[in-house]
Amino acid sequence: MPTIAEARTTWTATVRFTPGSYLKTRRTAQLLSVHDVAARIATHPHLPEHDLVAWLERIEADVVPASIHTIDALRSVYRFDRSVLDSLAAIARGERDPIHTPRICRICACSWRCSCRRDGEECGWVAGQDLCTACEQRAVPSTGAAAE
Ligand SMILES: [Zn+2]
Numbered sequence: 214m215p216t217i218a219e220a221r222t223t224w225t226a227t228v229r230f231t232p233g234s235y236l237k238t239r240r241t242a243q244l245l246s247v248h249d250v251a252a253r254i255a256t257h258p259h260l261p262e263h264d265l266v267a268w269l270e271r272i273e274a275d276v277v278p279a280s281i282h283t284i285d286a287l288r289s290v291y292r293f294d295r296s297v298l299d300s301l302a303a304i305a306r307g308e309r310d311p312i313h314t315p316r317i318c319r320i321c322a323c324s325w326r327c328s329c330r331r332d333g334e335e336c337g338w339v340a341g342q343d344l345c346t347a348c349e350q351r352a353v354p355s356t357g358a359a360a361e
């Protein structure tokens with residue numbers, strides 16, 4: 214099976230991510246709370262200092278768009294693909310056809326430029342699904358020893 218990076222750009226949009234839900238899913242996949250993120254970007258210039266948590270929640274709810282400074286600050290805290298975020302923002306603004314939604318894992322929101330690595334192995338796509346192999350076992354409830 215090719216890794217996500219080898220498969221590069223493919224389109225399979227079963228979950229309609231928005232810029233905010235994409236950022237939120239990447240954050241939670243890396244086991245960070247909004248409080249964790251707020252604490253780590255609190256010293257960043259160009260960001261509103263009052264109530265960072267509420268402000269991050271508004272970005273994740275697509276109430277306000279993330280500025281370039283915000284995106285830079287967030288990228289210093291957790292991994293996400295800026296080109297995927299740009300694509301989703303363009304779709305949200307109606308400037309890009311949703312058919313060209315980048316393929317994004319529905320569980321962890323990884324993508325070909327931002328794939329998962331576990332034990333030195335990169336994830337791949339589960340055939341025909343917006344699901345990566347790193348998340349496959351979590352997505353499908355185990356039925357016991359049958360699959361071993
Ligand atoms: Zn995944």
Ligand SMILES: [Zn+2]
Pocket residue numbers: 318321323324328329336337345346347348
């Ligand atoms: Zn993955």
